[in-house]
Amino acid sequence: VPAPRRKSRGSGRVRPGASATDGPALSREAILEVALQLVDRDGLDALTMRALADRLDVYPNALYWHVGSRSNLIGALSTVVFDEIELPTSPDVHWRDWLTTMIEQCRAAMHRHPHLAQVLSSQLVPTTRAMPFVERTLAALSGAGFTDDQLPLVYNSVIAFAFGWPAVELSSMPAGADATWHEEFAASLDTLSSTAFPTLTRTLPALRNAAFMLRWESGLTAPLDAGHAMALKILLDGLEAQVATA
Amino acid sequence: VPAPRRKSRGSGRVRPGASATDGPALSREAILEVALQLVDRDGLDALTMRALADRLDVYPNALYWHVGSRSNLIGALSTVVFDEIELPTSPDVHWRDWLTTMIEQCRAAMHRHPHLAQVLSSQLVPTTRAMPFVERTLAALSGAGFTDDQLPLVYNSVIAFAFGWPAVELSSMPAGADATWHEEFAASLDTLSSTAFPTLTRTLPALRNAAFMLRWESGLTAPLDAGHAMALKILLDGLEAQVATA
């Protein structure tokens, strides 16, 4: 009896076709795909080398040959998400429109993978794969009229906004956020003294569960579309003011 | 021989005075203080219940009575950092100046605790302790001339900037960033085709290790002061444009 190529799973069944075509049982792409599913469904903490190996019908240490380490794997995942960002192709769009779709693409990618949003923003991986993205953003800003001196600073302002804003929007609620917690917090908002917090209590209805530090839902379930649109407008108008004074 | 009140450490010595005054051996404040030291020195991964307990001369499970869980502890740490943010007291400063110092205070606090920056930005804890911060920010914006309808959206734009920008700035470099890696990457920048990447190669000197996705140092060792100042100017000018059209 030949030894089985793959580890038998809990069900005792080996995936069909495994012994028929015998390429390498694992590939980096397959690992990343399943890992991304796992993170999207159950969060980053659920991405365990052992859980991942289980889904792939392999021993945990088999993964190390392909991805090196867990933190390496997470870095690879964030570049996968980054590669989902598609930039407008037509070169003659107005720079405001170009930046708008670029920024909205970034936000959309992060919303598709909310548990990777903080990783993406807090670990902007420098790879040669990202260079087209960089070039086109710089070109758009250059076309807007910014001088080469301004370019690096303005570029950073735009990138930090594109990735930072959705990361804050998608920020997760505190760890022990049970069902009763948000009711308590929501109720505590109504007991705020209107003399100590005049502006807050006056505009509270519009702030409830919509303003940072006053909400109990993540941007995943309660997206802040209007807030992002306003912030984008502020950014673009602010940029325009800089290009005028240059 | 009475049983010792505290666990003996590796050195075999018990902290002096432990058996003299016998209050509770542990306090929530003491735990947070040591935990913050640990994170600041060695990063978030180094914050282990066991390592923390070791430093406090206690058994690991003793911590659970005071802080509940590790994720709970991390949440508590981020509110400690948040409380370090001091707002300008004088009420008659111009709103641009008020927002400027508020935003700079946020950035300064995150720079003091770079390993908690991503936690702070991606987990803006809603607590009653934060309400004064919220009120005063809203009041500043209201004083700037924004209507109550605009207030929530503008507030979110400001907050996301205040916490999101430094988080991106302080983003850590990829996991397996050995000493040779950044040399390779730096060298690869010089081999970029000037026809495929005209804008990038033209402004490369100013972008090297200074622009997002083109740097190999974190904002911790290579702060982006000028970039943040520019971004702040863009924000304020953009805000001014909105208040004009209101």
Next chain:
DNA sequence: ACCTGAACACCGTTCAAGT
């Protein structure tokens, strides 16, 4: 090259028991 099998040195957390 690519994976198995087994092991190492850790983790967070819980439970009963002490005081």
Next chain:
DNA sequence: ACCTGAACACCGTTCAAGT
């Protein structure tokens, strides 16, 4: 109330060995 002592069910990673 507050902590000990011991244990449980996990982790990531490494090493030798197979093919």
